[in-house]
Amino acid sequence: MKLKDFIICDDIRTEINNKVSLIGVYNDSINFVVPESAADAWPKILRLGLFIRLALNDIEEKKKIGKLTLDFTINRDINFHAEQIIDADKQKTTLLDQMIISVVFNQINIPTTGEMEISLSIIDKEGELMEKITYPGNIKLNEIVQINNIIP
Numbered sequence: 001m002k003l004k005d006f007i008i009c010d011d012i013r014t015e016i017n018n019k020v021s022l023i024g025v026y027n028d029s030i031n032f033v034v035p036e037s038a039a040d041a042w043p044k045i046l047r048l049g050l051f052i053r054l055a056l057n058d059i060e061e062k063k064k065i066g067k068l069t070l071d072f073t074i075n076r077d078i079n080f081h082a083e084q085i086i087d088a089d090k091q092k093t094t095l096l097d098q099m100i101i102s103v104v105f106n107q108i109n110i111p112t113t114g115e116m117e118i119s120l121s122i123i124d125k126e127g128e129l130m131e132k133i134t135y136p137g138n139i140k141l142n143e144i145v146q147i148n149n150i151i152p
Helices: 059-064
Strands: 002-014 020-025 029-035 044-055 065-074 077-085 098-110 114-124 129-134 139-146
Touching: 002 098, 020 044, 059 065, 065 098, 077 098
Parallel strands: 029 139
Antiparallel strands: 002 020, 002 044, 044 098, 065 077, 065 114, 114 129, 114 139
């Protein structure tokens, strides 16, 4: 299994002909621009989309997957955890040699500034870890205080 894409954005939309649009793609930081009156008011709520594409060694590798878990760690503490059971045998789509994970979380609670790490764990049907894939690099969480409608 090899990571092809790991993109963090505000929203993901499926277009005509099954095209994917990624809205508001982040680089290595997420900035919360707030008025001076809201400075240091935490937590902040964030809508966050993840688009992950994995190249699989073969179709049989996908059939072994039992569960996916996503963990958001902020300043070394797990802040958010999500799980999804996978049953490739029951999927109606053709089993391809790649796996695409496209998910949008409407409310991620961000408790403070710092660094966020996002990791995807792929668990087999027996509960054993097959692969752990981490977003390449940490994402900096910053608060930028807007003074008199001016962003520094």
